[in-house]
Structure formats: structure tokens, C-alpha cells
Amino acid sequence: KAGVTQTPRYLIKTRGQQVTLSCSPISGHRSVSWYQQTPGQGLQFLFEYFSETQRNKGNFPGRFSGRQFSNSRSEMNVSTLELGDSALYLCASSLVAWGPLGDTQYFGPGTRLTVL
Amino acid sequence: GENVEQHPSTLSVQEGDSAVIKCTYSDSASNYFPWYKQELGKRPQLIIDIRSNVGEKKDQRIAVTLNKTAKHFSLHITETQPEDSAVYFCAAHSPGTYKYIFGTGTRLKVLA
Numbered sequence: 001k002a003g004v005t006q007t008p009r010y011l012i013k014t015r016g017q018q019v020t021l022s023c024s025p026i027s028g029h030r031s032v033s034w035y036q037q038t039p040g041q042g043l044q045f046l047f048e049y050f051s052e053t054q055r056n057k058g059n060f061p062g063r064f065s066g067r068q069f070s071n072s073r074s075e076m077n078v079s080t081l082e083l084g085d086s087a088l089y090l091c092a093s094s095l096v097a098w099g100p101l102g103d104t105q106y107f108g109p110g111t112r113l114t115v116l
Numbered sequence: 117g118e119n120v121e122q123h124p125s126t127l128s129v130q131e132g133d134s135a136v137i138k139c140t141y142s143d144s145a146s147n148y149f150p151w152y153k154q155e156l157g158k159r160p161q162l163i164i165d166i167r168s169n170v171g172e173k174k175d176q177r178i179a180v181t182l183n184k185t186a187k188h189f190s191l192h193i194t195e196t197q198p199e200d201s202a203v204y205f206c207a208a209h210s211p212g213t214y215k216y217i218f219g220t221g222t223r224l225k226v227l228a
Contacts, residue, residue: 004159033215042220043160043205055214090159103209104150105216107159 002027004093004108012114018079021111025072025093032074033105034066037088046089049074081115088112118143120208122219129196130227137222139206140188148209149189150216151180155202163204164191196226 005024013019025032034046045058049068066076072093078085089112092105119142129135139149147168152160166173166180166189173180177196182189193200203223207216 031214035218040220043207043218045215045217048214050214058215103148104162104165106162107152109159 004091004106006089006091006108006111008111009109010112010114012116013081014116015081015083017081018077019081019113020075020077021089021091021113023074023076023091023093023108025074025091026095026106029093029095029106030072031094031096031103032068032072033092033094034074034076035090035092036060037090037110038086043090046076078113083115086113086115118208118210118213118217120206120217120219122206122222124222125220126223126225128225128227131196131198133196135191135193135196135200135224135226137191137204137206137224138188139190139208139219140186141208141217142187143208143210143217144184144187145210146187146208147211149180149182150207150209151191152205152207153202154205154221160205193224196224198226198228200224201226 007022031050033048035043047057052068063079068074088110090110092107094103094105121140150165153163154160164178166182177194179192203221205221206219
């Protein structure tokens, strides 16, 4: 089974621009989560989608948004980019809708965004 | 709010020695605790996980223990090898939140 894929792998943008990142989950997985990873900050939760619905959102400004399509693929968008948005953006997928004893997430390779 | 503290932030051990990484969580409702290994430039990979209905789990050289009363869980790696060098993240999941809370990571260096 193919793993989680993300495109593009690398992006360079300038301040003020906007960017869209894409994530394709493992076949059959319906939950997709997004994380921002920066040195020293670990993995910060952005949002989680299941069946095209956002079920939780982390503490990020409204410039960060996302969506999920009917085939479970997901996109996230960052508008009006700032220097501090430079990071590795990871998505992760899981099979079921967070069962009572948790659910394993599998990560994609990430998109490295550099804002100049 | 929810929080996971992870210690130490860096750990150096001699090859063949054991390594222990500890995490403490704040939400007593947390019930699933995965550990991920992230090598430089690669994605986080699940190496072991534990659910709240068990106290210990082993997989070859790796083990995880959970103390629900103290709200902490630990990763134990025995007979460390150079290829164990990586950043390790712990995480905690609470029912109904649809997210993990991650620790800030431990950079493990295994010295040959």
C-alpha cells in the first residue's frame, strides 16, 4: 500500500504571498491531520479533517486554513505569508475516526516551506 | 491546557548502552501514547505505542511503560546502535479531541 504523499516537497515564497499544500492519505484512510514542525517547537497541531469536516483546529491564526475532498485528499492554505511561517508542514492520516483507544497516524514526507 | 513534557531534550549514550526518554502528560483522560522516530530529513515513523489498558509493551530492543497514576510514560531502548540516532517524539491522545499532543522531542546520539 502506498504511504502518505505530499506535494510539493519544497517551496520558496516571499512575504505576503499565499501557498497551497496538498496531502494524499493512505488508501482507505479517512482522517487527515496537519502539523507544523519548526526547530525547537516540535510538532504543532494545525487541524484535523474527517469526511470533509474539520473536527479540531490548533492555535494558529486564521491565515491557516484547510479542506478535505470527498476522496480524503486534503489541502492546506496559508495566506499572507510571514517569515515565521517557514517550517516543515507534515500531514498524517489514520484509518478510522479516532476510536475510543486512539488511532495510529502515519506521516507523509512533509513540505518544506521557506518564506523570504 | 493539554500539554506533554518530554525529557531530556538531548541524550548521548555509548553504543550498547540503554537509553530512556520520559514524557509527562497533563490530561488524565489521555488513553493512547505513540512514540515516533524521526531521522534527519525524513518523516516521523511510529516505532511503538501503548494504550491505557496496559502498563508495558515490548518490541525487540524497544519498550514503553505507562504509569497512569503519575501520568507519565517512558521509552526504553536497550543495546543501542548507531542507527538508533535520531529525534524521538512522544505524543498523547485524548478521546474526542481528534488530535495528538506532541512532546518537544529528544535528540538521541549513539556514540560508536
